[in-house]
Amino acid sequence: MAEAELFRGVITKGVGGQYTVRFKVNDKIEYAQCAARGQFRLKGIKPAIGDSVTIMPSGDPDVEYVITDIEDRTSFIARPPVANLSIMLLTFSVTDPEPDLTLLDKMLLVCSLRDIKPVIIFTKSDLNGNDSEMLCSVYTKAGYEVLVSSPQRPITKSDLKDIIGDGIAAFAGPSGVGKSTLCNSLLGIDLMQTGEVSAKIKRGRHTTRHVELHEFFDGFICDTPGFTSLSLEDQGVDYRDVLYGYPEITAIATGCRFDDCSHRKEDGCVVRSALDDGLIDSGRYGRYTSFYTELYDNRNNYRHRRKQ
Ligand SMILES: Nc1nc2c(ncn2[C@@H]2O[C@H](COP(=O)(O)OP(=O)(O)OP(=O)(O)O)[C@@H](O)[C@H]2O)c(=O)[nH]1
Ligand SMILES: [Mg+2]
Ligand SMILES: [Zn+2]
Numbered sequence: 001m002a003e004a005e006l007f008r009g010v011i012t013k014g015v016g017g018q019y020t021v022r023f024k025v026n027d028k029i030e031y032a033q034c035a036a037r038g039q040f041r042l043k044g045i046k047p048a049i050g051d052s053v054t055i056m057p058s059g060d061p062d063v064e065y066v067i068t069d070i071e072d073r074t075s076f077i078a079r080p081p082v083a084n085l086s087i088m089l090l091t092f093s094v095t096d097p098e099p100d101l102t103l104l105d106k107m108l109l110v111c112s113l114r115d116i117k118p119v120i121i122f123t124k125s126d127l128n129g130n131d132s133e134m135l136c137s138v139y140t141k142a143g144y145e146v147l148v149s150s151p152q153r154p155i156t157k158s159d160l161k162d163i164i165g166d167g168i169a170a171f172a173g174p175s176g177v178g179k180s181t182l183c184n185s186l187l188g189i190d191l192m193q194t195g196e197v198s199a200k201i202k203r204g205r206h207t208t209r210h211v212e213l214h215e216f217f218d219g220f221i222c223d224t225p226g227f228t229s230l231s232l233e234d235q236g237v238d239y240r241d242v243l244y245g246y247p248e249i250t251a252i253a254t255g256c257r258f259d260d261c262s263h264r265k266e267d268g269c270v271v272r273s274a275l276d277d278g279l280i281d282s283g284r285y286g287r288y289t290s291f292y293t294e295l296y297d298n299r300n301n302y303r304h305r306r307k308q
Helices: 038-042 101-114 129-141 157-164 179-187 191-200 239-245 247-253 270-276 282-307
Strands: 007-015 018-025 028-036 052-057 065-070 087-093 117-123 145-148 168-172 214-216 219-222
Touching: 007 028, 018 052, 018 065, 028 038, 028 052, 087 101, 087 157, 087 179, 101 117, 101 239, 101 282, 117 129, 117 179, 129 145, 157 168, 157 214, 157 219, 168 179, 179 214, 179 219, 239 247, 239 282, 247 270, 247 282, 270 282
Parallel strands: 028 065, 087 117, 087 168, 117 145, 168 219
Antiparallel strands: 007 018, 007 052, 018 028, 052 065, 214 219
């Protein structure tokens, strides 16, 4: 029997245990419908979009290919399940809904711990120009890449081409901030189409439900459903990690003369004086201390419970 042909590709979509894999044959892009081998289930691995996989013909006319191997993931986020994400497009509206900066800071922290590059997009700047300038300035000063979007000046493909490169990027953020609007306009998808679908399923607005990778130059972008909360504890974040979400505080904290300083209330702490001098944004600092305190206290409660 001839040796089976193997191809390497990326999972772009998964519905009901059947996966779409994009792969190349002689430089031509093909999409295959694939089943997963039972062995993945046994090992507790569930293929996810973004996974780099090996596939081979299955011999089954219903599902023509089978996934035989999944490469180790460089990153994984569980909600929504996307593997090998390299960029998160953290999308927040400056108003309607009001920006949840606690959620934004938590996501920046998680990105930093997972080695995912964050890019912040503030949408709806047409509805509140002042706030969008203020937010843009706070997060640019903190060291992040920030883009501002409005219907008059939406984010363009060339704004994101170099940022995404050959990576996988996902829009992430609360519901109603304009993730799908941006993603569709970048992909040239007609917004009316989404509207028609949503009219059929009788939902007031077309809230995103499923996740799929779309080709974007040499990489991929995907839209994701909005979410309202994120637990740092559930994400496995330790109180000692919180500083990773605050590069501007970290830069100052390296000069702190106390070895074991949490930079919260210690007298003579260099971070506290920088705050008093207006060198650190007070909102960002407040969120740093509240995350730190919450995680620190939870850890003590946890230890206490274990002793009982
Ligand atoms: N004024 C204004 N409205 C916008 C802008 N971007 C999006 N919208 C509107 O905001 C509403 C929500 O947009 P969506 O793109 O569906 O939001 P989403 O983030 O995908 O929401 P979920 O799928 O529920 O997570 C729509 O009515 C859009 O037309 C903007 O820059 N300015
Ligand atoms: Mg959406
Ligand atoms: Zn200190």
